[in-house]
Amino acid sequence: MPVAGIDIGSITTEVVIMEKKEVLGYVIIPTGSNSKNAAEKALEKASQKAGCQVDELDFVIATGYGRISAPAAHKKVTEITCHGKGAFSLLPEARTVIDIGGQDSKVIRLSEEGNVVDFVMNEKCAAGTGRFLEVMAYALEVELKDMAELSKKAARSIPISSMCTVFAESEVVSLIASDKAREDIIRGIHDSIAERTVGLVNRVGLEEKVIMTGGVAQNQGVVECLENKLNVKIEIPENPQIVGALGAAILAEKEINN
Numbered sequence: 001m002p003v004a005g006i007d008i009g010s011i012t013t014e015v016v017i018m019e020k021k022e023v024l025g026y027v028i029i030p031t032g033s034n035s036k037n038a039a040e041k042a043l044e045k046a047s048q049k050a051g052c053q054v055d056e057l058d059f060v061i062a063t064g065y066g067r068i069s070a071p072a073a074h075k076k077v078t079e080i081t082c083h084g085k086g087a088f089s090l091l092p093e094a095r096t097v098i099d100i101g102g103q104d105s106k107v108i109r110l111s112e113e114g115n116v117v118d119f120v121m122n123e124k125c126a127a128g129t130g131r132f133l134e135v136m137a138y139a140l141e142v143e144l145k146d147m148a149e150l151s152k153k154a155a156r157s158i159p160i161s162s163m164c165t166v167f168a169e170s171e172v173v174s175l176i177a178s179d180k181a182r183e184d185i186i187r188g189i190h191d192s193i194a195e196r197t198v199g200l201v202n203r204v205g206l207e208e209k210v211i212m213t214g215g216v217a218q219n220q221g222v223v224e225c226l227e228n229k230l231n232v233k234i235e236i237p238e239n240p241q242i243v244g245a246l247g248a249a250i251l252a253e254k255e256i257n258n
């Protein structure tokens with residue numbers, strides 16, 4: 001019987017449907033203003049893709065900040081556990097997991113068995129998260145998905161000194177007004193996110209291999225800045241946004257096997 005993992009994040013909701021360790025289908029949809037609706041819609045769509053009905057799902061585990069409002073979930077599990085499980089299933093050599101989502105970022109240390117042995121989380125402030133990138137992309141009038149490509153053309157990185165998203169946005173607006181190259185500003189924005197992430201990594205200690213999950217892993221510009229600062233290669237899964245939901249689905253399979 002199929003099971004599902006559902007990750008209700010601040011920006012996106014993902015569902016992974018699994019049976020006998022195989023992914024049958026998955027979806028990524030915007031969470032929007034109603035996380036309960038998003039969860040229902042994502043479950044429905046992913047089930048369709050997997051060729052089953054929502055009521056056929058044997059066990060559903062919800063994670064993410066919106067997990068409290070997940071309707072069909074039999075169990076709720078923290079994001080730390082789910083991202084750890086998901087990342088380890090994709091890369092058993094992974095010892096450090098960096099997840100940067102829309103509203104928080106976290107670094108998880110895994111044991112050889114794939115268990116969480118330590119973690120740190122930044123959830124108090126948007127700086128260093130995907131939301132920060134979204135605000136800056138808007139101010140610069142560029143698409144989020146184009147930021148990495150633009151930053152490659154940078155001649156230098158303009159440091160962003162403000163520690164707060166709101167002030168950093170004003171700083172970027174001033175830089176635009178003073179005719180600084182957009183590419184250089186974007187590189188500075190990526191460096192600023194990487195800098196904050198390094199701070200988190202240092203608190204749990206860097207251990208290879210390093211894997212990155214969450215939507216920001218799709219921004220190769222941030223990934224490169226982070227690789228340079230940490231001096232390691234960072235592995236990016238094919239679909240970094242679904243890793244939390246994948247971990248939840250793996251745990252759901254464990255539940256029915258027990």
Ligand SMILES: Nc1ncnc2c1ncn2[C@@H]1O[C@H](COP(=O)(O)OP(=O)(O)OP(=O)(O)O)[C@@H](O)[C@H]1O
Nearest residue numbers: 009010011012101102103104130131145214215216
């Ligand atoms: N194609 C893309 N290119 C670059 N960045 C992207 C892309 N798609 C998403 N992102 C980034 O990913 C972020 C969302 O990440 P994700 O979907 O992991 O967040 P979330 O899980 O909803 O948030 P959280 O876990 O903090 O509640 C966006 O804010 C954006 O910065």
Ligand SMILES: [Mg+2]
Nearest residue numbers: 009101214244
């Ligand atoms: Mg998330």
